[in-house]
Amino acid sequence: xxxxxxxxxxxxxxxxxxxxxxxxxxxxxxxxxxxxxxxxxxxxxxxxxxxxxxxxxxxxxxxxxxxxxxxxxxxxxxxxxxxxxxxxxxxxxxxxxxxxxxxxxxxxxxxxxxxxxxxxxxxxxxxxxxxxxxxxxxxxxxxxxxxxxxxxxxxxxxxxxxxxxxxxxxxxxxxxx
Amino acid sequence: xxxxxxxxxxxxxxxxxxxxxxxxxxxxxxxxxxxxxxxxxxxxxxxxxxxxxxxxxxxxxxxxxxxxxxxxxxxxxxxxxxxxxxxxxxxxxxxxxxxxxxxxxxxxxxxxxxxxxxxxxxxxxxxxxxxxxxxxxxxxxxxxxxxxxxxxxxxxxxxxxxxxxxxx
Numbered sequence: 001x002x003x004x005x006x007x008x009x010x011x012x013x014x015x016x017x018x019x020x021x022x023x024x025x026x027x028x029x030x031x032x033x034x035x036x037x038x039x040x041x042x043x044x045x046x047x048x049x050x051x052x053x054x055x056x057x058x059x060x061x062x063x064x065x066x067x068x069x070x071x072x073x074x075x076x077x078x079x080x081x082x083x084x085x086x087x088x089x090x091x092x093x094x095x096x097x098x099x100x101x102x103x104x105x106x107x108x109x110x111x112x113x114x115x116x117x118x119x120x121x122x123x124x125x126x127x128x129x130x131x132x133x134x135x136x137x138x139x140x141x142x143x144x145x146x147x148x149x150x151x152x153x154x155x156x157x158x159x160x161x162x163x164x165x166x167x168x169x170x171x172x173x174x175x176x177x
Numbered sequence: 178x179x180x181x182x183x184x185x186x187x188x189x190x191x192x193x194x195x196x197x198x199x200x201x202x203x204x205x206x207x208x209x210x211x212x213x214x215x216x217x218x219x220x221x222x223x224x225x226x227x228x229x230x231x232x233x234x235x236x237x238x239x240x241x242x243x244x245x246x247x248x249x250x251x252x253x254x255x256x257x258x259x260x261x262x263x264x265x266x267x268x269x270x271x272x273x274x275x276x277x278x279x280x281x282x283x284x285x286x287x288x289x290x291x292x293x294x295x296x297x298x299x300x301x302x303x304x305x306x307x308x309x310x311x312x313x314x315x316x317x318x319x320x321x322x323x324x325x326x327x328x329x330x331x332x333x334x335x336x337x338x339x340x341x342x343x344x345x
Binding site for chain 1: 237238240249250251254255258277278279280281283
């Protein structure tokens with residue numbers, strides 16, 4: 001009994017300490033997407049190049065949907081990765097030009113290169129709301145049926161590509177979607 | 178006029194300052210830093226609903242502020258959406274559902290009651306009950322000890338009388 005009396009406070013201290021210690025390293029900045037396993041929201045909008053785009057223009061295979069903007073510095077960091085993926089034909093990349101201006105977006109693509117099959121122009125951020133976007137860059141993995149399967153918030157660099165996207169894509173391929 | 182190293186006056190001054198700081202922090206409203214939008218409403222009621230909703234929904238980008246208190250781009254867009262939906266005649270619960278479908282539990286400052294949030298809602302009550310049980314246990318044991326301490330058995334009573342010098 002007296003042994004229990006001694007160990008109980010020690011034990012509760014250890015439990016609380018471990019919980020709080022873990023709490024220090026929890027990632028509270030990354031929100032889980034509500035659109036996982038849901039179809040991509042329907043859209044009928046203009047692309048950055050001025051042409052009209054809708055859901056029927058989406059690639060009929062697994063593709064990346066990358067949310068970007070000319071104001072977005074992290075987008076510049078992940079840009080080489082997107083360029084490589086697009087040039088090697090590894091996966092089609094569709095862009096969402098989020099809360100930007102068309103002229104600035106066009107300039108940005110001219111200066112840095114254009115990895116996108118097309119970029120949906122979302123100057124008002126309204127399409128972004130339907131996607132649950134809260135800041136560029138974000139990258140969604142969409143399957144051949146147009147269903148969103150995975151989201152990565154912030155920079156998509158080579159490490160993230162290798163460690164998060166490739167396994168997710170392999171899983172989709174195994175399912176046959 | 179001898180003054181000690183730390184005069185009691187100084188302590189008093191510190192105490193008063195502390196009380197003032199605490200009071201001031203209580204009186205300052207938490208999210209009084211509303212963003213200025215130029216939305217127009219038809220009725221006062223619509224405006225009140227807009228205020229309540231943008232106070233109760235959390236900005237997904239600047240995570241410790243409400244939509245009304247955030248300068249973030251997405252907060253601006255979401256405030257515009259709330260305004261649009263109010264003007265289109267949608268109810269508060271429909272608007273909250275719209276936000277929930279896109280941003281999840283995270284956007285609600287008042288989380289829904291689900292299996293995952295039960296502890297969040299009733300945790301404090303649980304701790305209160307637990308604390309009450311522990312406190313009453315300690316109290317009961319303390320009373321038992323004091324009761325048994327004051328009761329002497331026969332031999333102890335005799336010894337007490339002896340000590341007090343009373344012969345039986």
